[in-house]
Amino acid sequence: MAWDLCGFPQDGIVFCITVILYHHCAKKCRRGGFWAGESNICTLVNETSLWRYVVVMLPMIPGIILALGVVRASSRLDEMERRILLESATFSFTLTLILLISQSLLGLVDIPQLGDASIAAIMCFFLLIGKFWGNWRYR
């Protein structure tokens, strides 16, 4: 893989514009705007430029903030709440894994496949079910 740093100043400017455009697109498009804005912006950056990778990774910034928030919130939980969270995460992970394997098997008989966003949503849904189940169990 060749890293193109030669066009640094130009790409740097493009990068700044893309960041501004990115936020603009994300604000404008209410539904799926986050990802739609991202794909539009990627077309503006030189295909061989290093900045392309930076732009592609932009949505991870709120993701990292979210992850840090989750870690911080989980560290504040007491031992039973942590146990409920662990059980629901295990429940969610296992069910999602079963679902994914089933889905890939069903793909052999031309059943439409789920997208990445749907899988994440399903995982969150299972986590929520696990959390409710845990709260009910230790009520």
Next chain:
Amino acid sequence: MKNKLRVLRAERNWSQARLAELLEVSRQTVNAIENGKYDPSLPLAFKAAFLFEMSIEEIFEPSEGDLQ
């Protein structure tokens, strides 16, 4: 595991919320321990024992199934 947490708490006129505050856990955790749905960890059991100025064995006692 059986425990006398509810009795000890009642003797001191503490609410579950108050005990939870003193043990630095949630009210739900105190409720689960009192109802025998959740067995506390050793540090939490020590904390409860220290709070009630008793030994762990005086507060918590194993049920028949725990010793098998």
